[in-house]
Amino acid sequence: MDKETIEIIRRSNLFQDASPATLEQALALGILRSVEEDGFFFMQGDPATHAYVLVTGRVKMVQITPTGQQITLRIMTPGQTYGGIALLKPQDGYPATAQAAENSSAMAWDTAKLRTLAGKEPSISLNTMQLMHGYILELQERQKALVTERVEQRIARILLKLAAESGKKMDEGVLIDMRLTRQDVAEMSGTTLYTVSRTLSEWERQGLLKIGRERVLIRDPHGLVRIADDLVK
Amino acid sequence: MDKETIEIIRRSNLFQDASPATLEQALALGILRSVEEDGFFFMQGDPATHAYVLVTGRVKMVQITPTGQQITLRIMTPGQTYGGIALLKPQDGYPATAQAAENSSAMAWDTAKLRTLAGKEPSISLNTMQLMHGYILELQERQKALVTERVEQRIARILLKLAAESGKKMDEGVLIDMRLTRQDVAEMSGTTLYTVSRTLSEWERQGLLKIGRERVLIRDPHGLVRIADDLVK
DNA sequence: CGAACACTTGAACCTAATCAATGAGTGTGG
DNA sequence: CCACACTCATTGATTAGGTTCAAGTGTTCG
Numbered sequence: 001m002d003k004e005t006i007e008i009i010r011r012s013n014l015f016q017d018a019s020p021a022t023l024e025q026a027l028a029l030g031i032l033r034s035v036e037e038d039g040f041f042f043m044q045g046d047p048a049t050h051a052y053v054l055v056t057g058r059v060k061m062v063q064i065t066p067t068g069q070q071i072t073l074r075i076m077t078p079g080q081t082y083g084g085i086a087l088l089k090p091q092d093g094y095p096a097t098a099q100a101a102e103n104s105s106a107m108a109w110d111t112a113k114l115r116t117l118a119g120k121e122p123s124i125s126l127n128t129m130q131l132m133h134g135y136i137l138e139l140q141e142r143q144k145a146l147v148t149e150r151v152e153q154r155i156a157r158i159l160l161k162l163a164a165e166s167g168k169k170m171d172e173g174v175l176i177d178m179r180l181t182r183q184d185v186a187e188m189s190g191t192t193l194y195t196v197s198r199t200l201s202e203w204e205r206q207g208l209l210k211i212g213r214e215r216v217l218i219r220d221p222h223g224l225v226r227i228a229d230d231l232v233k
Numbered sequence: 234m235d236k237e238t239i240e241i242i243r244r245s246n247l248f249q250d251a252s253p254a255t256l257e258q259a260l261a262l263g264i265l266r267s268v269e270e271d272g273f274f275f276m277q278g279d280p281a282t283h284a285y286v287l288v289t290g291r292v293k294m295v296q297i298t299p300t301g302q303q304i305t306l307r308i309m310t311p312g313q314t315y316g317g318i319a320l321l322k323p324q325d326g327y328p329a330t331a332q333a334a335e336n337s338s339a340m341a342w343d344t345a346k347l348r349t350l351a352g353k354e355p356s357i358s359l360n361t362m363q364l365m366h367g368y369i370l371e372l373q374e375r376q377k378a379l380v381t382e383r384v385e386q387r388i389a390r391i392l393l394k395l396a397a398e399s400g401k402k403m404d405e406g407v408l409i410d411m412r413l414t415r416q417d418v419a420e421m422s423g424t425t426l427y428t429v430s431r432t433l434s435e436w437e438r439q440g441l442l443k444i445g446r447e448r449v450l451i452r453d454p455h456g457l458v459r460i461a462d463d464l465v466k
Numbered sequence: 467c468g469a470a471c472a473c474t475t476g477a478a479c480c481t482a483a484t485c486a487a488t489g490a491g492t493g494t495g496g
Numbered sequence: 497c498c499a500c501a502c503t504c505a506t507t508g509a510t511t512a513g514g515t516t517c518a519a520g521t522g523t524t525c526g
């Protein structure tokens with residue numbers, strides 16, 4: 001296993017407090033799984049057999065409605081954990097689908113191994129709870145946004161969040177460093193690709209950002225914050 | 234402490250798997266707190282010092298936006314746990330406000346006592362995780378509803394959920410056994426009290442329910458399910 | 467009895483969804 | 497290397513669903 005990978009696991013939000021011994025064991029027990037773009041780590045409803053820590057790439061957690069409509073719950077970046085429910089209730093299905101947004105690889109542990117690890121390293125259970133708690137806050141926040149904010153604000157927020165997680169500083173501003181279609185942004189902000197397209201175009205006209213195919217570069221983060229906080233218009 | 238109370242704690246989703254000894258200790262360590270209608274158990278942002286199990290009454294978990302708009306996250310019924318975050322991260326504030334929807338009483342444990350109990354009874358930590366997980370599912374479900382469903386469907390879903398939790402079988406149908414204003418329903422379904430009023434009136438005209446001041450009686454639950462699932466119109 | 471609160475209903479307005487048509491960029495195979 | 501196909505994106509026109517505002521009715525309670 002290469003150094004890069006080990007380092008990511010060591011600093012992951014699941015194992016960050018584990019002892020070196022536990023970490024070594026974790027690395028030995030885990031298996032590395034690669035999934036190419038648009039492939040799935042697991043689908044909503046599958047028995048929750050494994051927990052994953054993303055090593056490379058980007059993974060979308062999505063839900064699909066009976067009518068086929070998709071909503072994107074979150075986008076995972078390397079070092080983040082998903083499918084952690086496997087520790088808790090393997091018999092239950094995963095509550096969402098994990099789809100690779102680009103070629104991705106993740107370390108996976110099955111329920112039994114995970115429990116072995118958690119047995120000797122309490123921080124793993126604790127971290128899992130922290131993750132769940134953080135996720136709850138995020139969902140509450142999102143719910144508040146969906147109910148009380150206009151689409152424009154929600155799109156601004158999503159862009160700022162993506163910039164914070166996957167942003168890359170450039171001369172002209174902050175580039176969101178991943179392939180990102182208008183449809184993706186729409187699914188994250190709870191709107192349609194048309195509205196996203198119009199909104200981004202308008203913002204480009206105002207000089208807030210530069211847009212391209214599957215690319216967004218934020219030139220004026222401060223301006224976006226003002227929109228997100230509804231200080232304009 | 235009266236028998237009623239003990240029974241509720243024993244069957245609560247926090248202590249349901251605890252040994253009789255632990256339960257007894259829990260009852261000894263906990264303090265009973267009463268809050269009258271519209272009062273608060275805690276406010277969003279307060280340091281999370283206590284976890285509660287509701288004994289009598291109804292408690293709303295609400296969030297308030299900077300503009301003063303309220304959204305209701307959930308309504309707790311006796312036996313349910315709230316403020317469980319106290320076990321995990323007391324230094325953090327509560328993520329939402331707990332307000333009594335009617336005169337209510339709840340058993341409370343501070344962080345230290347909670348940890349003592351959790352130390353000797355692992356099921357408590359496990360149950361906390363289950364609670365968090367269940368809540369995550371609920372929030373995801375709600376988010377999906379907010380993004381993909383029309384207001385009518387969401388109102389129908391809320392009524393059905395309330396009926397399931399607080400419903401009381403009557404001759405003419407199922408009565409939602411709590412004071413419930415149009416505003417309350419609006420805050421839960423992410424709409425306005427006007428839309429709720431119009432919608433309920435229309436449903437009464439169709440004979441699906443009977444409405445009164447702070448009262449809803451569902452005469453045709455099946456009909457509501459059909460609306461919630463978008464099988465009509 | 468009066469005040470506060472809950473609720474209803476009409477009318478105007480507006481945001482964002484939907485539909486439709488077209489354009490631009492990317493990748494692939496002959 | 498170019499042509500074709502495909503995916504992604506833009507933009508205009510229309511419409512629907514729901515919000516907002518305003519006015520007024522009914523109900524409860526001190």
